[in-house]
Amino acid sequence: MPAIITDPLFYLAAIPAVFLMGLAKGGFAGLGLIAIPLLALVVSPVKAAALMLPILILQDMVSTWAYRRDFDFRNLAIMLPGSFFGVFLGWLMAAHVSDDMVKLGVGVISIAFVIVYWRRRNVPGDPVKGKTSAGIFWGIVAGFTSFVAHAGGPPFQVHVMPQRLPPQTYVGTSTWFFTITNLTKVLPYFLLGQFSSENLGTSFALFPLALVATLTGVWMVRRIPASRFYTLIYALTFLVGAKLLWDSAPKLF
Numbered sequence: 300m301p302a303i304i305t306d307p308l309f310y311l312a313a314i315p316a317v318f319l320m321g322l323a324k325g326g327f328a329g330l331g332l333i334a335i336p337l338l339a340l341v342v343s344p345v346k347a348a349a350l351m352l353p354i355l356i357l358q359d360m361v362s363t364w365a366y367r368r369d370f371d372f373r374n375l376a377i378m379l380p381g382s383f384f385g386v387f388l389g390w391l392m393a394a395h396v397s398d399d400m401v402k403l404g405v406g407v408i409s410i411a412f413v414i415v416y417w418r419r420r421n422v423p424g425d426p427v428k429g430k431t432s433a434g435i436f437w438g439i440v441a442g443f444t445s446f447v448a449h450a451g452g453p454p455f456q457v458h459v460m461p462q463r464l465p466p467q468t469y470v471g472t473s474t475w476f477f478t479i480t481n482l483t484k485v486l487p488y489f490l491l492g493q494f495s496s497e498n499l500g501t502s503f504a505l506f507p508l509a510l511v512a513t514l515t516g517v518w519m520v521r522r523i524p525a526s527r528f529y530t531l532i533y534a535l536t537f538l539v540g541a542k543l544l545w546d547s548a549p550k551l552f
Contacts, residue, residue, distance in 0.1 A: 467497015
């Protein structure tokens, strides 16, 4: 039987972190950013990311089935090549980029994105069609931040949310994007030596909770009106960005 972490304090952080990540995979993307900072309170950020990857892949399998027909192919075709390159950059730079630097960058992107949206929220106009060059760029950023901190949500949102896709199409596109991105991270994580028997055993022990949380998120997304859904996602994105800045800025400056 594989070894697992037995420290009760770990599970006080891990259980809510896994549940929040499950809700994120079910559709409430902003919540996912809170998971790694929560786990980082009790284990190193690198260990936290390694523990979460098998759980993320399991949750991806559930959510891709739930949204198997709801995705925007154009966004995936544009952003995924950039994501692959971003994951490669993350692997190359894993030993040179601190967790606080990543948190600071993601926090700034998150808050700036929400501020721009808030200032333009009452400006009339049609949904914005994402440009190919911008999609490739934000795909690279999403792949990189996803690799080093499972924090690819805000860069993905910067490109996709202004397009105002129907909620289920938006969630399905996000789900397929991060499912494929997370699978590309398996080999680099293995090469970095992050899949210890203890990490894998602990991840497997948390699988039942991960499944319940993901299904709960899917159920909630399908019952919340589009306007409320996007308002909630923007609010969560801002709060998470503020939390990341609060945690990282004092350590860097």
